[in-house]
Amino acid sequence: MARGVYIHIPFCHQICHYCDFNKVFFKNQPVDAYIEALGQEIAMTVAQNPEAFQQIETIFLGGGTPTALSAAQISRLLEIIRNFIPMQNVKEFTSEANPDELTEEKLQALFDGGVNRLSMGVQSFDAGLLEKIGRTHSNEHVYKAIETAKQVGFTNISIDLMYGLPGQTMEQWAQTLQTALALKLPHYSAYSLIVEPKTVFYIQYAKGKLHLPTQDLEADMYDMLMREMEAAGLVQYEISNFAEEGNESVHNKIYWDNDEYAGFGAGAHGYLAGVRYSNHGPIKKYIETVQSGMRPLVHEHAVTFEEKIEEQMFLGLRKVDGVTFESYEKKMQEPMQKRYGETIEQLVKEGLLQLDERGIRLTRQGRFVGNEVFQQFLT
Incomplete structure (x- = not known):
């Protein structure tokens, strides 16, 4: 039985240099058709497995960037979700967001549509590093987005940070942490950079042009992260996540508990009825398959008992508990x-x-x- 739902929005107005998720530039994409196809996939899957969706606790909009959509498109997407996913037990409804895309209109559309948690990709408060990793927002965008979100009614706001970035110093990391913690948010995530294939950074790395901090320096950054979060009264509940008590990410805990969840959208992954699966990544292929009345599956794997045991251990050990x-x-x-x-x-x-x-x-x-x-x- 699924505890959570992940919905993938593969559109971005800017591609970050480190991102290896399934994504495309927003311009000239069939965005409206994609949203309707999402509705078809969700309706089809729920109809085939009605019992699996009766205890859904969380919904997570990821990407790409969900906030690349217009306010009207966001409203339509959320209407579709409410129409086809049983909502009676949903306690956490998260949307990822870019600070420079969070207009008041979009925030209101998210809030009115049932989203009660924002996960904002900030990564750094250093302008030079932001440019280096392909981010387009400024610190002012972050401050304004958080202020507006609170005015709209959001209280559960998280930001993502990154360390181990090209050329990043301890001083820059300390300043980012200081600025982030001054916002007094209920949740923070912080990840070390991993250079993934098919990214701008991977190409630079292969050419010897990506100059990363040493492993020792990266370890020092992680040590500082844990110390500063603890000093701010935040509890580390997973290797990369820190929260005020009661504001831990319920959705991410589903992954670490190795429980089942549904994945919808182009390139999305899911885990239902003991089967891990992934969807077609290309937008056109995804839409065509769904419109033909078929689930857009490209791969299915029945998890063996041995694999289930291993997953229980290496996922569960990510949690501090x-x-x-x-x-x-x-x-x-x-x-x-x-x-x-x-x-x-x-x-x-x-x-x-x-x-x-x-x-x-x-x-x-x-x-x-x-x-x-x-x-x-x-x-």
């Missing part, structure tokens, strides 16, 4: 120690895992090398 023995045994019908006893014992000795009567979790030291720890739970 880690993986409990109870949740593991409930899903896997076997005690965690049966399969991972020796692995856990070794990682505890190395100071990377903490073990108690509830379960296991990364130590503070372990958070710095999370991916290396996760690999130990892959067979």
